[in-house]
Amino acid sequence: MAQRNLTADEIRQYQQDGVVPIRQAVDPEWVGKLLAFGQQQLNNPSELCNDGSPGAEKGRLFTDRYLWRSNALVYAYAKDSGCARLAAQAMQSQTARFYFDHLLIKKAETETPTPWHQDVPYWPFKGRQIASIWLALTPVTVAGSGMEFVRGSHRDQLMYLPEAFGASGKQKNTWTGTGEGVPCPDIEADRSQFDIIGFDLQPGDALLFSAWTLHGSPGNQSATQDRFAFSTRWLGDDAIWDPRPGTDPSVNPQEVRTVPGAHPDDNAIFPEFYAA
Numbered sequence: 001m002a003q004r005n006l007t008a009d010e011i012r013q014y015q016q017d018g019v020v021p022i023r024q025a026v027d028p029e030w031v032g033k034l035l036a037f038g039q040q041q042l043n044n045p046s047e048l049c050n051d052g053s054p055g056a057e058k059g060r061l062f063t064d065r066y067l068w069r070s071n072a073l074v075y076a077y078a079k080d081s082g083c084a085r086l087a088a089q090a091m092q093s094q095t096a097r098f099y100f101d102h103l104l105i106k107k108a109e110t111e112t113p114t115p116w117h118q119d120v121p122y123w124p125f126k127g128r129q130i131a132s133i134w135l136a137l138t139p140v141t142v143a144g145s146g147m148e149f150v151r152g153s154h155r156d157q158l159m160y161l162p163e164a165f166g167a168s169g170k171q172k173n174t175w176t177g178t179g180e181g182v183p184c185p186d187i188e189a190d191r192s193q194f195d196i197i198g199f200d201l202q203p204g205d206a207l208l209f210s211a212w213t214l215h216g217s218p219g220n221q222s223a224t225q226d227r228f229a230f231s232t233r234w235l236g237d238d239a240i241w242d243p244r245p246g247t248d249p250s251v252n253p254q255e256v257r258t259v260p261g262a263h264p265d266d267n268a269i270f271p272e273f274y275a276a
């Protein structure tokens, strides 16, 4: 299947803004397969799912994660779609290691927003070269729960306290709230104070963003259009393993063969899917 490179302008935009839309980021075949997989996953959630309204046709926020561990399609997508190279090019890294996959569904009429946050405070890593590729599997508008970003916030040199959200799954999220950071500003209280950007996307378009960029999404106001997205998370050359208190324990630190403070070069857990 076809893979694509980033243009110099896309890399510049990622570096400046902390987010860049990538039009037709991956081969359309992946989009159809991942959408079908996402629809099946609603009826077959993993232990790491969050499901606000199991079985509901509308008004359902559903997420699932780390599906690459058990699902061949998700593993193949992470390894072979070209996302690893796109992430490395944006981060200006020689390599990209895979951290985890994240299925993110907001069915039509889902009121729940995704609160403003950064990703780094939730994750057991530090480093500037950490990024996500959020792939739209359905048409996405901001009103239909498209992602919004505070432009340039990845350069603020601040870490914001993780907040528990979507804690409705089989495994309750009890690890947030104890981490490092300063309180996140109340962006919704006065949006005009922030340089907020959002993007309308077609299936196959992606948002490539730094784990330091503040982002969130509103609920899905559409009465008919479900929002399906599939995110992959990437670690570049300067990422270091930092399993500090309050970070996501879904990767068991006891199983990671990397000492804290070192690059996470355990290929069984954080496989290197791209090297220049």
Ligand SMILES: O=C(O)CCC(=O)C(=O)O
Pocket (backbone or CB within 6 Å): 102, 104, 114, 119, 132, 134, 145, 147, 215, 216, 217, 229, 231
């Ligand atoms: O899909 C969403 O609404 C939020 C996704 C998100 O926060 C992320 O991918 O880091």
